[in-house]
Amino acid sequence: MTHQTNSSTSATGGSVAPLRPVSAPFGATVPPPVEGGGVTSARGFRAAGVHAGFRKEVGRLDLALVVADQPCACAAAFTKNVFCSAPVTVSRGHLDGVGYGTARAVVVNSGNANAATGAIGLEAAEETARLAGEAVGCPADEVLVASTGVIGVHLPLAPFGTGLPQAVGQLSAEGGAQAARAIMTTDTRPKEAAVTFSGDGVGYEGCTFTVGGMAKGSGMIMPNMATMIAVITTDAPIVPNALHDALVRAVDVSFNKVTVDSDTSTNDSCFLFASGEAAPQGAPSFDPSGLAFARFEQALHAVCQDLARAMAADGEGATRLVTVNMSGAATDQDADAAARAVANSPLVKTAVFGHDANWGRIAAAIGKSGAAFRQEDAAIDIMGMPVCRGGLTVAFDEDEALRRFEEAEIVIDVDLGAGNSETTVWTCDFTHDYITINGDYRS
């Protein structure tokens, strides 16, 4: 059973213009990146990553600590999964249940998720915060916690006892890279990003602000109930509730738009700290309706999207990052549903793995997504090559398609022809290695 296109049988044919050039995701802005930047690029933060002993592998980093020089504004977004882990519950509580407040530090261990561990797990997460506060020199409720790793196994506290003082001893403004390694699970590479933006012309003359962060995407986002965790910092002056609003908006167009085999794990957590250290002392916080704040949000989106794309590209067994640009939807909900249907389709993901410009699978996915459109209005490009117009096949050059599938990022553009809403979702291809990684018996 194969999908065939050739000029003698295709329903339409000839030269057709692509929907758009293969380019950046919708709404993306590209502030200047900081080469090698990460969670300690912004002023006022230090970090460390150490081997505390959650993992048996000698020397493998498994404890990350990010500390602000002073208590500062903090916001967080957590998993919406009904099964949520103990550290999520505890961190929520330390941010007064509203997702923002003041904090000094975040401690992340890998190797154990502290999930499905009941009351004992909650106590362990609280004790982690207490131990970290003791090591850093702050109250326990100024510490946020996150865990990623095996579930249903009680989190041992001994590694914190030895690891936290060691991590505090190693805290530095160059420690971001080590911290990014310490939070990895099945990730094949650390994920860091940072950008800067200028305060010139928006009330903060001569100031350069930085937003930087690290993330771990656990390969398949939630393999074995592992987790997406991100820690982002900025030296812009921002009050907690405004920081939270910005974080929610940024997460919506970045981490929440990554879909590999599911949307949210038990432990997903994203933390954002704002030290204000790049602004002159006594300068006011960014006005949430002002131009400086808008620049901050652009920078935050860029960092979050960069980290989100890195997570998708590092999906378990992945050989390709897949970017799905959905446009022409009647509503934002339709755009999201249609884009996710494409990105979650195993048939689309195996087609990418097979270098197969099989638009029928994309059409079937949008058709079942619930998004409102008429098939005769739909258009699809793969890597900038028109393959479907008006719901009908467009002849294309198979050799050229194969060449374009060599790229590291495969872009699928769909126009539903039903409105003006659009969105971008990221995923990866589906490969033999995915089956091997996830089908191996957990011996």
Place this chain on the structure above:
Amino acid sequence: MTHQTNSSTSATGGSVAPLRPVSAPFGATVPPPVEGGGVTSARGFRAAGVHAGFRKEVGRLDLALVVADQPCACAAAFTKNVFCSAPVTVSRGHLDGVGYGTARAVVVNSGNANAATGAIGLEAAEETARLAGEAVGCPADEVLVASTGVIGVHLPLAPFGTGLPQAVGQLSAEGGAQAARAIMTTDTRPKEAAVTFSGDGVGYEGCTFTVGGMAKGSGMIMPNMATMIAVITTDAPIVPNALHDALVRAVDVSFNKVTVDSDTSTNDSCFLFASGEAAPQGAPSFDPSGLAFARFEQALHAVCQDLARAMAADGEGATRLVTVNMSGAATDQDADAAARAVANSPLVKTAVFGHDANWGRIAAAIGKSGAAFRQEDAAIDIMGMPVCRGGLTVAFDEDEALRRFEEAEIVIDVDLGAGNSETTVWTCDFTHDYITINGDYRS
């Protein structure tokens, strides 16, 4: 990263009773099956399967014809995919757009889906019905059509010209098996089922009624936009609109509960004919609120579920049928959403392939499904072995689990502890062969 359970670290432990024995799906009834039965088991129907030439492979059956001896009641259910094929549009029209009416025949070709073919495709589907009507000896609008195969390629009419007269010549009451082979695409085996029920005590003394049918599930349900097609017949006397009501209910708990990598393709069609030939001449049609009708519905559900399970078990690359029984849901919608989340999870499906009783993946799936429940109320069994109670790990015998994974059908029972709604969904495991089949370049 592995999920671990052992008595020294599990959050709970000890001897725990399973939720229920590993058994039939919810609401299943088991009327006596007809050995070797199929679409021609019911009286008043003949069928044939021939090689018409839609496929190049010499002798491979690719045209099925099912004919009622007389015009009789007919009902149909079609794909809800926005991208729907020409034969779906034409068959809908022949049933007056309401999904029921009177018909004589259904003709199904494999090898070409007649989808994404525009106006020319609609003409081809109408011409198919005209040619079949001519061959059978009935008006074109008493013929229903269905197609499955490649998309975006115009359906050739020549094979109908030679194949239909040949099929009419071979029509017989034993032709069901050939017809079932002729509709196969990536199916590895034909799918047929039939059951009988007695009219004794429900107003049709001495009568034995039969419901039988055939289906093709195209392996992965919608690979390359191929299709689920089913043709079911009965010799019970039933009026068209009541037949339609029964079909909709049956499809809802059978074909609509199979989810392999999507819910609905462009060509999905299910036809149900009722000849009334097993009732005495002049006997009234079954009263839709009566006991005879209830027995008919039981039989129809049994046939549809048998065919649906066969489709799931024959999923592309599948080594196991996976049955997900979801109970304790607050609403029917919640039960369905949670069951589908489990059945659609690539992590759950690869775990089954890997013989891994990894309940964390099941918990993560129900947790993100949107179904209302509290994690501390959730319980999970795998193959009748309790693995999660109260949201916490239950220690189990790993060797026994491995033994139970040797079965052809893997049963997952989940109790959300949130209400009384329940449902069953069928899928299959996710294997290397799936990636190979769907990732191969369509050369």
